[in-house]
Amino acid sequence: MITVIGSINMDLVVQMEVFPTQGETVLGSLFTTAPGGKGANQAVAAAHLGSQVKMLGAVGSDSFGVELRANLNKANIDTSLVMNTDGATGIANILLHESDNRIVVVPGANSKITPEVVAKAKDVIGKSQLVVMQLEIPVETIAYSLKLCKELQVPVLFNPAPAANFNINWMPYIDYLTPNETECALLFGDDVEAALEKYPNQLIVTLGDDGARYFDGEKHVHVKGYTTTAVDTTGAGDTFNGAFAHAITNGQSIEEAVSFANIAASLSVEKFGAQGGMPRLAEVIARKEGAK
Ligand code: RIB
Numbered sequence: 001m002i003t004v005i006g007s008i009n010m011d012l013v014v015q016m017e018v019f020p021t022q023g024e025t026v027l028g029s030l031f032t033t034a035p036g037g038k039g040a041n042q043a044v045a046a047a048h049l050g051s052q053v054k055m056l057g058a059v060g061s062d063s064f065g066v067e068l069r070a071n072l073n074k075a076n077i078d079t080s081l082v083m084n085t086d087g088a089t090g091i092a093n094i095l096l097h098e099s100d101n102r103i104v105v106v107p108g109a110n111s112k113i114t115p116e117v118v119a120k121a122k123d124v125i126g127k128s129q130l131v132v133m134q135l136e137i138p139v140e141t142i143a144y145s146l147k148l149c150k151e152l153q154v155p156v157l158f159n160p161a162p163a164a165n166f167n168i169n170w171m172p173y174i175d176y177l178t179p180n181e182t183e184c185a186l187l188f189g190d191d192v193e194a195a196l197e198k199y200p201n202q203l204i205v206t207l208g209d210d211g212a213r214y215f216d217g218e219k220h221v222h223v224k225g226y227t228t229t230a231v232d233t234t235g236a237g238d239t240f241n242g243a244f245a246h247a248i249t250n251g252q253s254i255e256e257a258v259s260f261a262n263i264a265a266s267l268s269v270e271k272f273g274a275q276g277g278m279p280r281l282a283e284v285i286a287r288k289e290g291a292k
Contacts, residue, residue: 001053006137007039008055008058015029039132051245058117059089060089069082091106115141158174176254235274259288266287
């Protein structure tokens with residue numbers, strides 16, 4: 001069983017022909033809402049592939065909260081640790097242009113996931129094969145959760161996104177850290193190779209459709225990605241993380257899990273919405289067979 005401790009957002013997506021520059025107003029071509037939040041997205045990605053997933057998070061007292069809980073339930077995710085709180089559910093304002101995006105998150109209920117809330121879930125966390133976290137909930141909760149997982153000897157997959165609040169002192173508490181290239185540079189500086197060598201089999205840098213790389217203790221490993229036609233890249237990183245979590249908890253090696261996650265991410269960008277393209281296991285297997 002995988003436990004995800006993280007955010008649940010409603011994505012408010014506006015599509016446009018061109019991004020506005022500062023002070024400029026442009027006309028958009030489409031507005032839609034879609035379930036999102038890095039925590040929820042990673043939970044759904046793992047659940048779609050067949051993992052048993054528990055979500056620890058929070059929604060607000062608005063209609064988005066009701067909709068997002070129902071969405072998680074529909075994906076077969078256990079939401080008994082998703083709190084109902086007063087006030088607004090988290091939202092992400094997503095500007096979409098071609099397959100590129102710009103996102104502003106307003107945490108809302110996600111900011112109410114306190115260390116005390118996580119402490120109450122100690123038993124569930126202790127029974128988890130893996131805990132998955134990101135950076136859209138309060139940093140004190142993350143720091144507490146990491147220490148709790150260490151105490152309970154539960155491995156942690158940490159996706160440092162958005163990267164700004166990451167604390168390098170957390171590294172000893174993390175089994176797998178999965179920044180993209182931009183996040184990696186922000187956390188460790190421009191020398192990716194040096195960073196990878198410092199954290200063998202722990203730091204996995206995702207490279208978009210070029211796959212991902214890590215250092216296995218002896219050599220650098222670049223697991224090639226799968227190039228496809230992207231409709232919407234929102235949630236591709238989340239799909240990678242959810243799929244990696246699924247694969248690693250099913251006994252795959254890091255290299256196999258990265259390859260599996262690359263394929264899942266490539267499928268996810270072919271459809272609209274963060275969760276819209278998250279694949280089922282059979283689709284990943286079919287693409288893998290086709291790529292041989
Ligand atoms: O990673 C994509 C996600 O980031 C979106 O679903 C949005 O909610 C933001 O959290």
